[in-house]
Amino acid sequence: MVFSALFLAGELVAASSVQIKETGPQKFELLVDGKPFFANGVGGYNNLPMLKEMGGNCFRTWGIESLEERIDGKPLLDYAHDLGLKVVVGIWIGHERHGFDYMDQAQLRKQRRDVEGAVRKYKNHPAILMWGLGNEMEGPASGGSEIRIWEELNHLAKLVKKEDPSHPVMTVIAGIGGEKVKNIIKHYPEIDVLGVNAYASAPGVGGGLVEQGWKKPFMLTEFGPSGHWEVGHTSWGAPIEPTSREKAASYFATQKRVIEDGQGMCLGTFAFLWSHKQETTSTWYGMFLPTGEKLGTVDAMGYAWSGEFPANRSPKLISLSSSADQKKVKRDSLQKAHVKVKDAEGDPLEIDWVVTAESTDRQVGGDKESVPPSYPSLIVSNGDESLEFYAPSKSGAYRLFVYIRDNAGGAATANFPFYVE
Known part of the structure; x- marks a missing residue:
């Protein structure tokens, strides 16, 4: 099924038009149907009504298969639209550490077909904010010297824009260290927005990009507590996890600092993770417990977005x-x-x-x-x-x-x- 215009809640709804407007030298504004939009977002789609209630307005996914999931009987995009939420639709791009070979023409052709097909199928849905073309495909510890990856992403971005000129293309990288930014500038000119995943270093992303010559907008696409690789460790090598109270303070401070220091280049942020997961521990990155309760990090982001705490705060x-x-x-x-x-x-x-x-x-x-x-x-x-x-x-x-x-x-x-x- 390919969407053109959609009947949602009994009404014919057209796709949103999303543009990036340059308001000054290296200053940008995201416009949705002509109206300014700053992404107060999260990674993941657990408990979306609470996201809306807290003042969030969008979320990001990582793979196109997420859009096939149903919540309360509705496809994810329809459910988001009904809540008034926008979606950065993630399109997974192959990682070499998972076996993808950027020198294999057969793999490249298949990936290109898959990307084109995904965009063609969903491009007219009104919940779409932009395309998230890849997430850390250079590898989390990479210095960004893999020119073949940036060149292929540039090719894919051209395909996406040809299929859908109404939504920007963002690619997400793991931090801004090494030669990533320099090589993206040189080999990936089709990118519209640079997404950066960063944790302890998140407050310095905006300034760091400017220092490296970045002249387009960016989004902070993952942030939260200090990463398990960024904290103190015991003598036997166990990382020391911050408490949920310490994490809440970190989320709030990062959100404020990134917006203030983004120098007009930041189009939004995405707190990680609006759910729970086992990564080093079962609580390190999740903003909810596995049993569903919200943590203080949710309250902190709600205050950052709306200026108000929820009626009932977490302990x-x-x-x-x-x-x-x-x-x-x-x-x-x-x-x-x-x-x-x-x-x-x-x-x-x-x-x-x-x-x-x-x-x-x-x-x-x-x-x-x-x-x-x-x-x-x-x-x-x-x-x-x-x-x-x-x-x-x-x-x-x-x-x-x-x-x-x-x-x-x-x-x-x-x-x-x-x-x-």
């Missing part, structure tokens, strides 16, 4: 302390932990403690990881601010997690690593 974790925090302990030893929490509305709080093994299935670039095992039998007491727990009987690396939930869909969390000798 606040003041501190977490333990005899085992970042320590080496003896097997089967009895340990203690204590958490201090506060709830703005005085809601009753449920506190749960979990001991897990340290993840050993560490992937790169956000690739899928398996969830490490947990050990509920080690918890002596559960359900209040103080805890006694036994260290596992098997030597190795572990973590203690604490989850605080109110009775209104909010939560807070923290964890620390420890090692059993």
Whole structure:
């Protein structure tokens, strides 16, 4: 099925026209049907009504197959449109680390056909903001010297624009280090917007792009807490995860700083991740718990977008302390932990403690990881601010997690690593 004009809610709805207007030297504005639009966005499409309620106006996906998913019986794009949300439609472009060969003409031809087909099928949907042509296809640790990738993206962008001149093309890279920006300027002139995924370095993206000669608009396409590669580590190599309270402060500060320092080049930001996932831990990047509760990072972004906190805020974790925090302990030893929490509305709080093994299935670039095992039998007491727990009987690396939930869909969390000798 190829969309032309769509009947949505009984009305014939035409595609949006999206343009980038240069308002001054290296200053830009995104226009949707002639009206200014700054992307207050997220990565992912979990709980889209809450995104709208919090003041967000768009989200990004990574692969075209996402558009086939249905929410409440509706295709994702229709569901987004009904909420008044725009979508940066991700089109997955092959990664060499996954086996794609940019020297293989047969693979290139197939990828080109797939890209053209995807754009042709969805281009007239009114929820589309722009095309996200590829995500970190250069590799998360790349210096950007892979000229063949940028040249192929330039070819693909031409195909997209020929098929659909009404929506800009953005390609997302992993940070702005190395020669990426220089080589994109030289070998990928068809790009309209540069998307940058950055975490601890996110506040400096705008200035860094200017220093490297970038003269087009950009978007911060992933940001959030400091990455697991950017934080302190224990003596046995376990990264130390910020608490949900610390993450909330980081999200808010990054959003404000990027907009202020974007020098008119920033067209929007996308907080990561508007869902949950296992990446280093089960809580590092998710803005929601796996059980669905929102964390303080959601509240922080809502305040950044709208200037108001939600009617019921997530609990606040003041501190977490333990005899085992970042320590080496003896097997089967009895340990203690204590958490201090506060709830703005005085809601009753449920506190749960979990001991897990340290993840050993560490992937790169956000690739899928398996969830490490947990050990509920080690918890002596559960359900209040103080805890006694036994260290596992098997030597190795572990973590203690604490989850605080109110009775209104909010939560807070923290964890620390420890090692059993």
